[in-house]
Amino acid sequence: MGKKIKVWCIVLGIGVLYLFWVRTTGLGIPCLFREVTGWLCPGCGITTLFVCLSRLDIQGAFQANPFLFVTAPLLVAEIICYDYMQVKKRPLPKWNQRALAAYIGALCVFGVWRNIC
Numbered sequence: 001m002g003k004k005i006k007v008w009c010i011v012l013g014i015g016v017l018y019l020f021w022v023r024t025t026g027l028g029i030p031c032l033f034r035e036v037t038g039w040l041c042p043g044c045g046i047t048t049l050f051v052c053l054s055r056l057d058i059q060g061a062f063q064a065n066p067f068l069f070v071t072a073p074l075l076v077a078e079i080i081c082y083d084y085m086q087v088k089k090r091p092l093p094k095w096n097q098r099a100l101a102a103y104i105g106a107l108c109v110f111g112v113w114r115n116i117c
Helices: 002-025 032-037 046-054 058-064 066-087 094-116
Strands: none
Touching: 002 046, 002 066, 046 058, 046 066, 058 066, 066 094
């Protein structure tokens, strides 16, 4: 478990450094999908979402990516559950696997919907 915590601390640290970089320079990593197709991918707006949250701009964060804004607590809980099950060397329950599949399906539907509307 200690190794996983170290990895997540490193990931969090890199995320904070990236947030600082974007807030300071205004330069972020562009979405390759959007660059190639001109369409918004389901994850487009994540950087803007976090920048807005760091400024306590809840409305701006929601507008950047409403699906991920609303489902972020579920996603965080899922990551914690997945890591816990890995540490315990147990497979994810079938209901959890189905919930993940439904989440990914909903994320894809959101990606299509945001380009049509």
